Amino acid sequence: MVRPQNRWSREARRLLPALRAWRVAFHQEPELSNEEVLTREKLLHALDGLGVPTRTFGSYSNGVVGVIQSDRSGPVVALRADMDALPVVEETHAPFASRFEGRMHACGHDVHMACLLGAATLLKRNPGRLRGTVKLVFQPAEEEGGRGGALPLLERGAFESPRVDYVLGQHVASEVPLGAVGWKKGALMAAPDQFEIRVRGTPGHASTPHQGPDAVLVAAEIVTGLQALVSRVRNPVDPVVVTVGTIHGGTRHNVIPQEVVLTGTVRTVDPKTRSKAEAWIRRRVRMIAGSMGASALLRYRHGYPVLVNDPAATQSVVDALGRELGPTRLVELHHPGMGGEDFARYLERVPGTFLRLGVGSPSMTASLHSPTFFPDESALVLGAVTLVTGALGLQATGGA
Ligand SMILES: [Zn+2]
């Protein structure tokens, strides 16, 4: 049995007051995607206090990139934390609950930022341990879902000069126990695509349905028909989710409406399945509507790519974490989750891995995005250690 070294964990525990203060500051004043102006100010202030030079991106992005360089040459590792909050009314009753009505850090991005500032502190205090450069990437608009916040940063060269060799990130996860870290090679998260279907029929009196196609009935057929993709078209061992999230149509019980609008999401973890699913849905919607004499207009919007962890980089990080924490605190995940994450865009460009920071406990049953989601603060210490250890692990195996 390998004994944990706890090199970083002891020092990180002493950082808890600072980690807590950062988390409180972010949590109290949550900002929505692409509105993270106050958050950016707080980050700049904190990084300035740590003596970390920073780069900002004006009105193009609210992101902040800090650079910690060592005297020794070595790989450049980017560590990423997301910055944005959600339009959720907080119900945690925490003493530092959101001061901004209807906004909440319900996805733990406040924790991610505090952990990354903690990692920066540890690295600045131990310059001799670094072999190369660490870039601290604070990224806005992860929740935005369309272009997201990673793409604008990449477009403005956040991963250039110096060029990033590896990328590491993490997200709090209730399905992993508090004190543990979840990891997985290959696909970890899905491509979350969206669709909108406008079904048009013939409006009229509810007592004369024979006079034209009924958009409500056609919409119902489409909702049911789309599930055949999951049950009969995709390979049973290749996960696909199709969910219709909204249906809007009609004004009265005795009026057949002209139009019904459906919106939903399609999630896949294999790029080939992703494009097959889109083509199949297009065909299926057209066929169902056509066979009932109605028309259907489908808009299909691609979300973030599938998040694929590089196997070798993941192994380097897992080995380093195992030495630091002991192997029992590492949890290998065997199935991808069907959520999306724009960290996938970094992994399309450079190898790296995305970890799951455990916050699950008997008292923490709330899921991400819920009004009572409230990770335990001990996750802050582990999150800072995970980033530092993982970065040094990647540098040690990556060569110059
Ligand atoms: Zn989220």
Ligand SMILES: [Zn+2]
């Ligand atoms: Zn999130």
